[in-house]
Amino acid sequence: MALNKLLDFGFDEIELWRSEEMELVRLLIPSESAHDTVVALGEVGLLQFKDLNTEKSAFQRTYANQVKRCDEMARRLRFFQEQVEKAGLTPTVRTSPSGKHELDDLENRLEELEKELISMNENTERLDRTYNELVELQVVLEHAGKFFDKAKAGVRPDAFEREFSGAQENPDAPLLELGVQEKVARVGFVAGTIPQEKVNAFERLLFRATRGNMYLRQGSVGEVKDPITNESVSKHVFVIFFAGDRSRIKIMKICEAFGANRYPFPDDPARQRQMDSEVTARIRELQTTIDAGERHRKALLQTIAANLDEWATLVRREKAVYHTLNKMNVDVTSKVLVAEAWVPSVSKADVQKALRDSAETSSTQLHVIMQPVVTHDSPPTYYRTNKFTQAFQNIVDSYGIARYREVNPAVLTLMTFPFLFAIMFGDFGHAIIMLAVAVAMVAKEKTLSKMDLGDMFGMLFGGRYLILMMGLYSLYTGLIYNEFFSMPTYIFGRSRFVCMNPDGSDIMENGVSITNSIDPRDCKHLYEGVLKMPEDSAPYVFGVDPIWHGRKTELPFLNSMKMKMSILIGVTHMDFGILNTLFNNLYFRDRLSIICEFIPQMIFLNFLFGYLSILIVIKWCSGKMTDLYHVMIYMFLSPGAPMDPKEELISGQSGLQVFLVLVAFIAIPWMLLPKPLILKKRHEAMQAAKGHSVELTQNYGALADDEESRHRPHGGAAQPSAGGHGEGGGHGGHGHGDHFEFGEVMVHQMIHTIEFVLGAVSNTASYLRLWALSLAHSQLSSVFFDRVLMLTISLNSPFFMIIGFFVFACATLGVLMIMESLSAFLHALRLHWVEYMGKFYKGDGYRFAPFCFKDLKDKEEAASS
Amino acid sequence: MGFWLGTLVFFLIQIVTTACINFFGKPGKKGLTHIMAFTTVFQCWFIWAIIYMAQMNPLINPEYKE
Numbered sequence: 001m002a003l004n005k006l007l008d009f010g011f012d013e014i015e016l017w018r019s020e021e022m023e024l025v026r027l028l029i030p031s032e033s034a035h036d037t038v039v040a041l042g043e044v045g046l047l048q049f050k051d052l053n054t055e056k057s058a059f060q061r062t063y064a065n066q067v068k069r070c071d072e073m074a075r076r077l078r079f080f081q082e083q084v085e086k087a088g089l090t091p092t093v094r095t096s097p098s099g100k101h102e103l104d105d106l107e108n109r110l111e112e113l114e115k116e117l118i119s120m121n122e123n124t125e126r127l128d129r130t131y132n133e134l135v136e137l138q139v140v141l142e143h144a145g146k147f148f149d150k151a152k153a154g155v156r157p158d159a160f161e162r163e164f165s166g167a168q169e170n171p172d173a174p175l176l177e178l179g180v181q182e183k184v185a186r187v188g189f190v191a192g193t194i195p196q197e198k199v200n201a202f203e204r205l206l207f208r209a210t211r212g213n214m215y216l217r218q219g220s221v222g223e224v225k226d227p228i229t230n231e232s233v234s235k236h237v238f239v240i241f242f243a244g245d246r247s248r249i250k251i252m253k254i255c256e257a258f259g260a261n262r263y264p265f266p267d268d269p270a271r272q273r274q275m276d277s278e279v280t281a282r283i284r285e286l287q288t289t290i291d292a293g294e295r296h297r298k299a300l301l302q303t304i305a306a307n308l309d310e311w312a313t314l315v316r317r318e319k320a321v322y323h324t325l326n327k328m329n330v331d332v333t334s335k336v337l338v339a340e341a342w343v344p345s346v347s348k349a350d351v352q353k354a355l356r357d358s359a360e361t362s363s364t365q366l367h368v369i370m371q372p373v374v375t376h377d378s379p380p381t382y383y384r385t386n387k388f389t390q391a392f393q394n395i396v397d398s399y400g401i402a403r404y405r406e407v408n409p410a411v412l413t414l415m416t417f418p419f420l421f422a423i424m425f426g427d428f429g430h431a432i433i434m435l436a437v438a439v440a441m442v443a444k445e446k447t448l449s450k451m452d453l454g455d456m457f458g459m460l461f462g463g464r465y466l467i468l469m470m471g472l473y474s475l476y477t478g479l480i481y482n483e484f485f486s487m488p489t490y491i492f493g494r495s496r497f498v499c500m501n502p503d504g505s506d507i508m509e510n511g512v513s514i515t516n517s518i519d520p521r522d523c524k525h526l527y528e529g530v531l532k533m534p535e536d537s538a539p540y541v542f543g544v545d546p547i548w549h550g551r552k553t554e555l556p557f558l559n560s561m562k563m564k565m566s567i568l569i570g571v572t573h574m575d576f577g578i579l580n581t582l583f584n585n586l587y588f589r590d591r592l593s594i595i596c597e598f599i600p601q602m603i604f605l606n607f608l609f610g611y612l613s614i615l616i617v618i619k620w621c622s623g624k625m626t627d628l629y630h631v632m633i634y635m636f637l638s639p640g641a642p643m644d645p646k647e648e649l650i651s652g653q654s655g656l657q658v659f660l661v662l663v664a665f666i667a668i669p670w671m672l673l674p675k676p677l678i679l680k681k682r683h684e685a686m687q688a689a690k691g692h693s694v695e696l697t698q699n700y701g702a703l704a705d706d707e708e709s710r711h712r713p714h715g716g717a718a719q720p721s722a723g724g725h726g727e728g729g730g731h732g733g734h735g736h737g738d739h740f741e742f743g744e745v746m747v748h749q750m751i752h753t754i755e756f757v758l759g760a761v762s763n764t765a766s767y768l769r770l771w772a773l774s775l776a777h778s779q780l781s782s783v784f785f786d787r788v789l790m791l792t793i794s795l796n797s798p799f800f801m802i803i804g805f806f807v808f809a810c811a812t813l814g815v816l817m818i819m820e821s822l823s824a825f826l827h828a829l830r831l832h833w834v835e836y837m838g839k840f841y842k843g844d845g846y847r848f849a850p851f852c853f854k855d856l857k858d859k860e861e862a863a864s865s
Numbered sequence: 866m867g868f869w870l871g872t873l874v875f876f877l878i879q880i881v882t883t884a885c886i887n888f889f890g891k892p893g894k895k896g897l898t899h900i901m902a903f904t905t906v907f908q909c910w911f912i913w914a915i916i917y918m919a920q921m922n923p924l925i926n927p928e929y930k931e
Contacts, residue, residue, distance in 0.1 A: 006883060014894075414897075553926065569912075620919055622922070
């Protein structure tokens with residue numbers, strides 16, 4: 001019993017391995033209860049409605065009017081939202097709608113509110129404007145009065161007379177006939193305010209326009225609200241003195257062009273005072289009016305803010321409901337709406353229950369009828385992910401949504417992605433930092449998920465479990481690489497290398513072997529020995545021997561090891577990728593593809609690079625000095641040439657290599673030719689049998705007698721479409737029998753073959769990035785550690801130590817934790833998308849997007865941003 | 866010898882993990898959990914084995930810088 005339970009792996013049904021089985025159902029909904037039914041279905045959120053009116057434009061549909069009304073209401077709500085936000089209020093968010101609103105009532109209410117608000121806004125605006133004008137006027141009166149007096153005192157009438165006469169229009173006019181008083185009267189002035197930044201340009205232009213015949217006095221008055229824009233602007237008060245009507249016109253124009261506000265300014269000081277007091281009184285009056293209006297407006301906005309979220313939710317729902325209703329066919333005579341929808345097979349019962357419940361509450365006589373429909377359209381792809389698997393599924397989905405029921409790469413990606421990342425990010429210390437971040441996010445996920453985190457951090461938070469896994473794996477690979485912030489640790493015991501005489505014998509002192517007790521650092525200069533691993537010794541038990549750190553031969557050793565490691569990992573990873581095509585072909589019953597694609601692909605990859613992997617392992621185990629480059633190159637250049645027995649890793653190696661190369665090359669035409677030819681033959685046979693029911697049995701026979709294969713649109717008859725990516729067979733397995741083009745299939749097969757053969761070489765090489773990045777990571781961290789932290793510590797000054805530690809911490813965080821982890825992430829992503837998923841993943845499906853109230857808000861936000 | 870011993874350790878870890886999932890895990894579908902356990906143990910063994918084998922017969926020895 002216990003053994004049975006132990007060996008129960010549940011592999012017959014693995015979550016996420018394939019997308020959920022979907023069914024197309026037809027719903028017959030009585031039109032009087034249509035709205036309520038759709039609301040009930042939206043609550044359940046498990047149906048993806050098919051648009052049955054694709055030929056109709058949005059305006060021709062049955063419920064176009066209602067959708068338009070909802071749009072209008074949404075517009076009003078947005079207007080309210082803006083106003084509420086402007087007023088500094090926050091709309092209260094209610095989790096559940098408190099009461100049931102009728103849409104019509106809400107519409108009327110919103111319309112009234114909008115009118116009220118708009119008229120209020122207009123009023124406030126008008127009052128504000130007047131108010132601001134008065135305030136400016138007051139400022140002008142106050143400031144301009146001062147320098148006006150001063151300026152006026154400075155201008156002597158006779159000075160003006162002289163100047164003025166020079167610029168007179170009529171040179172013939174008698175000078176003396178003009179009275180002094182009259183001339184002075186023609187010295188006009190303009191007072192007003194102008195934004196500070198325009199003052200200089202304003203003055204310059206005035207000067208040029210009047211050719212210097214003007215006098216400008218100005219002074220800063222600080223921040224004043226501009227009457228037109230109602231914004232605080234820092235302004236200057238100016239008074240321009242000028243002579244002549246022409247100048248007046250010019251100056252007016254310039255004032256207008258510069259947006260300077262002019263104000264009437266009485267000449268007489270007594271009138272000035274009078275005006276000032278008038279203005280003050282009016283300002284006070286206005287202030288009370290404005291305050292009253294503002295209070296009223298605020299009260300209104302508060303009531304709006306309290307309900308805004310609820311209304312918005314309601315309108316959003318209603319709009320979605322009418323959109324859905326618009327997708328249905330209306331049968332006018334029988335008063336029934338016909339809908340078609342995709343539903344996950346397992347959820348059918350839930351949907352039926354929801355339908356029954358809604359029928360009971362609406363107490364209609366007619367029930368909704370739900371019946372399955374046989375279709376050849378390919379169903380949507382739907383995975384039930386959880387918070388852990390979501391991020392991994394997203395990685396796969398951003399490459400392409402899986403074809404219906406094809407193998408989901410996310411299942412293996414769950415663990416291979418963090419693993420490949422960790423190969424490139426192997427450092428115990430850095431992993432601890434990464435883990436701390438991930439654990440913090442996971443621990444606080446309930447509070448964090450409710451907050452708006454912004455783009456960057458939101459993305460990080462979304463991938464928290466991914467980061468957690470990456471951290472855990474980095475911890476492991478960090479132990480394996482034996483690096484803690486680039487320093488080796490001695491967790492798994494002392495080094496296996498000991499100090500020996502160069503000839504391999506133990507170093508003796510007083511007739512006793514002291515080899516095992518010598519500190520390796522003293523080996524060379526005290527004993528003139530070399531570090532060697534004794535013949536019978538096992539290697540370091542877990543990970544890289546710590547002695548390698550900082551040695552002259554560290555890099556050659558690590559390079560050789562990590563390069564070989566990359567190839568071993570790469571070949572294994574790609575083999576799993578090809579293996580997935582087998583699972584796909586078995587599931588879709590595509591025996592032809594198994595024989596003509598899976599097998600030759602496996603042979604090609606493994607007879608060349610799988611063989612290389614085996615050679616690597618043999619070389620490691622035997623300790624021979626064979627040059628593997630040489631072996632691989634001459635395997636192609638001179639197959640069958642006898643090998644030096646000292647170099648030979650497998651007995652009879654050269655013969656074996658001839659066989660491997662030969663079979664690998666045979667695998668190429670094997671991939672290329674038989675499949676299109678067999679497909680052609682099948683097609684011809686089908687054509688010949690046309691007219692009989694043979695075609696029917698070929699196409700649908702398997703579907704009819706096998707209940708399960710109803711969900712396998714690519715099964716059996718769909719074989720021709722399984723070969724190439726872009727063939728017409730992508731949508732459903734039907735109909736391709738009629739347009740089979742041999743040329744097209746052949747070209748696809750050719751592309752596929754060339755891609756695979758070249759890919760086998762280039763993809764294997766591509767895995768070398770694992771080596772490169774892991775090397776870069778360890779080198780960078782060791783530079784930061786040795787050159788920054790250790791160097792400053794060796795200076796033995798607390799000040800430098802603090803600086804050194806600070807720089808080290810910044811470099812570790814900025815360069816290693818952020819940049820390096822990002823680049824390792826991207827390279828892991830590429831290895832999965834191109835090298836792994838490229839081997840089997842079609843990714844031409846479409847996502848299951850059920851009609852659901854829950855995520856309406858997110859969808860709307862996503863659409864608007 | 867050490868290699869096979871290490872492999873045995875990983876194999877035992879795998880058995881213990883499987884047992885834990887089957888006897889103490891939440892009831893329900895366990896396929897994905899088992900796959901994850903398999904891949905994890907396999908990968909951990911794989912990288913350990915690679916590094917271990919690479920050091921079995923060192924062709925270069927660590928040398929001190931001048």
